[in-house]
Amino acid sequence: MEQEQLLKELLSKSDRSFTLLYDNYSKSLYAVIFNLIKNREEAEDVLQEAFVKIWNNIDSYNESKGRLYTWMLNITRNTTIDKLRSKGYNNSQKNHSADNFVYMLEDNSKTVNKIDAIGISRFIKKLKPKCIQIIELLFFQGYTQQEASEELEIPLGTVKTQNRNCMNELRTMINE
Template identity: 70%
Template structure:
């Protein structure tokens, strides 16, 4: 089934389309969600929520604004971030024992460990404090530029300019 045929069936709310949609995109969406939501059960719940949102909000998708895959990836990412920010999710983390986190220390595949292994964080620490803050939000915490702008209480254009300048400074340190 092509993506166009799939979209036509989804617009008609044909139940067969939901199965095809899930089969086509569940693995890639789950991998995106798993990067942000470390707990497998929570990630699976978010995946379900993402597919329900796609199904219910298909009328909001416009081919003129971008690819379907990009649209559903944004839904997955935003739903994951919403989950991370939710009070219930954060309260649940407070109640976990430290035994649940021991594996994080040993897992050399984690992004932060990879970053440490190649020494990027040492270079980032050499930047101006504002650059450290912006790079931390945008690259290490996964904020969008708009979210970083709101978090830092500075205009979006300023975040974009400072981000570009900070990346250029980082390139100078890395000699890229």
């Protein structure tokens, strides 16, 4: 379904539009969440929360500022980061059994396949090493730009500029 037609459906708030939205985007958004959280149940909860936010805020989407998927990805990523930073989540992570760590190691290889399934990794691999590093930190590891600046030991403004340039380069590759 074309983005414009899906957007019209979403703005009408029909039951069908939510189903279309979920069917078209749930797998790729889940892959992004799971890559950050690494817990199936928590990732499913965050996915549900993200879809509720997307559904409730669809009126605020501005087509001139970017693609619908990018807007939804930002909501999903921010929802995931909010979850990771919450006190409840941090407290629940303190008492994991050894089984959970085995599960995380086993599922980690599947995460790469999920990211590959949404087709992003093949484009990212074509970017300059600096872009790969920034995108990895910001989008796949959930770092803020400030945290990435500290990790890479470069000024915050440089991270912001490089991120914008890298995203533009990635967008150009995807649109070709």
